[in-house]
Amino acid sequence: MKFVPIRLKIIRPSEKRRFDIYIMEKTKPILLLDKDLPLNENSPILEYNSNFIAFIPEKQLKEFKNFVSENLDDILNDSNISKRNKMYAMYVSMIDNMEELVNTRNINLCSKVTKDVSKFIAQTINDSMAISIMLSFIRNDSYNLALHMFNVGVYASMLTKRLHPELSTKKMEEISKGYFLHDIGMLKIDKKIITKRGKYTEEEYKEIKKHPEYGVEMLKNELKIFSPIMEKIILEHHERKDGSGYPYRKTEINEFARICSMADIFDAITSQREYKENVPKTTFEALREEKDFFIREFGKNKYEAFIKCFYIPTK
Ligand SMILES: [Fe+2]
Ligand SMILES: [Fe+2]
Numbered sequence: 415m416k417f418v419p420i421r422l423k424i425i426r427p428s429e430k431r432r433f434d435i436y437i438m439e440k441t442k443p444i445l446l447l448d449k450d451l452p453l454n455e456n457s458p459i460l461e462y463n464s465n466f467i468a469f470i471p472e473k474q475l476k477e478f479k480n481f482v483s484e485n486l487d488d489i490l491n492d493s494n495i496s497k498r499n500k501m502y503a504m505y506v507s508m509i510d511n512m513e514e515l516v517n518t519r520n521i522n523l524c525s526k527v528t529k530d531v532s533k534f535i536a537q538t539i540n541d542s543m544a545i546s547i548m549l550s551f552i553r554n555d556s557y558n559l560a561l562h563m564f565n566v567g568v569y570a571s572m573l574t575k576r577l578h579p580e581l582s583t584k585k586m587e588e589i590s591k592g593y594f595l596h597d598i599g600m601l602k603i604d605k606k607i608i609t610k611r612g613k614y615t616e617e618e619y620k621e622i623k624k625h626p627e628y629g630v631e632m633l634k635n636e637l638k639i640f641s642p643i644m645e646k647i648i649l650e651h652h653e654r655k656d657g658s659g660y661p662y663r664k665t666e667i668n669e670f671a672r673i674c675s676m677a678d679i680f681d682a683i684t685s686q687r688e689y690k691e692n693v694p695k696t697t698f699e700a701l702r703e704e705k706d707f708f709i710r711e712f713g714k715n716k717y718e719a720f721i722k723c724f725y726i727p728t729k
Contacts, residue, residue: 416472417443423464423496424482424489424503427453431481433474435459443469449477464496479510490533501547504534512560512594519601521636528591528639531567535587538571542727545572549724554694557685559600559608565685567594569677569723574670576719589670591639592647596674599629599648623660626652643670651675655711676712676720697724 417436425435431453436443446468447459462468470478482489482503489495489503508530515523538544549572552565570593575586600608603625607618614622629648633640650671653659667675684700695703701721708717 415443417469418472418475419467420470420478421499421502422459422462422466422468424499425453425459426485426488426492427455427457427460432477433470433481436469436471438469449474464499479506483507483510486530486533490537497541497544498547500537501544502551504530504537505548505551508534509560509564512564513558516558516560516563516601521598521601521632524595524598524633524637527594528637531591531594532587534567535571535583535590539575539583539586545575545723546726554685559597562681562685563594563597565681566596566674566677569680569720570596570670570674572723573673573677573716573720576723577673577716588639588641589643589647592641592644592670593674593677595629595633595644596648596651596678597625597629598632599625599627602628602632623652626650626661643668647671647674651678672712673716676708676716679708680720 431449434449435447437446486507490500511526511530571590626649630645646668647670650667651674653664653667657663657665683695685694
């Protein structure tokens with residue numbers, strides 16, 4: 415049986431679970447709590463410290479993710495749960511909802527993602543430690559559209575907060591929703607093209623380049639909160655300053671679409687894509703080796719602000 419690690423302390427007493435919890439003793443799994451047993455006030459689980467890592471069977475991973483999504487509000491409001499565990503629960507829930515949206519291609523699920531984004535902003539807007547914790551959960555060892563949209567959403571949101579601290583929470587929410595859904599138009603493109611390994615043919619690339627326009631079309635009718643800023647982010651995140659981008663070869667590009675673009679490129683060079691021959695760059699390497707490119711394309715101000723996003727706050 416394969417196991418995956420989880421942070422034990424987000425499991426709350428007297429909740430219904432549909433997954434077993436194990437601990438590892440010298441690589442040997444020992445069942446701590448069967449999925450049919452309630453977690454009550456006297457459970458030994460409650461004695462473990464807040465950073466304790468437990469394990470669940472890989473085949474019950476979906477049940478675990480559903481549990482976290484369903485209980486996210488309670489977890490976030492529980493004063494006994496540490497900030498790191500709260501951010502972990504938010505991360506699990508956001509990735510789960512994003513994956514469901516991408517895998518089912520059911521556009522109605524965008525509302526689940528945007529609800530998560532509102533919670534994400536509420537938790538992180540005035541808390542640099544929370545953002546730093548969220549960054550530490552970002553995985554670059556695999557690549558798929560859901561993880562990519564999530565990573566870009568986090569990077570671009572924190573960069574926006576740093577460059578535009580004057581923005582209200584409401585405005586930040588609206589902008590971040592655009593970031594987390596920036597590639598939503600990809601869901602209109604044939605799955606075979608999106609998951610293709612290796613280079614695209616000219617025809618395939620032509621189709622890929624339509625995703626900004628597809629994205630706007632999809633959300634305009636579906637999302638009640640769809641706004642001009644979200645439209646700009648989705649439509650212009652592949653435009654380039656010198657007019658070499660797409661779809662319109664614009665040279666005057668919206669500020670938040672620029673921020674999205676920077677985060678998008680950064681995620682592409684730091685993520686492992688199976689078909690890529692070269693090893694992805696670490697955060698440090700990407701920022702150092704691509705410094706000239708980032709400054710030329712986005713300006714010194716954005717580049718320096720982006721670096722500062724990775725500083726670990728001291729309190
Ligand atoms: Fe894109
Ligand atoms: Fe993207």
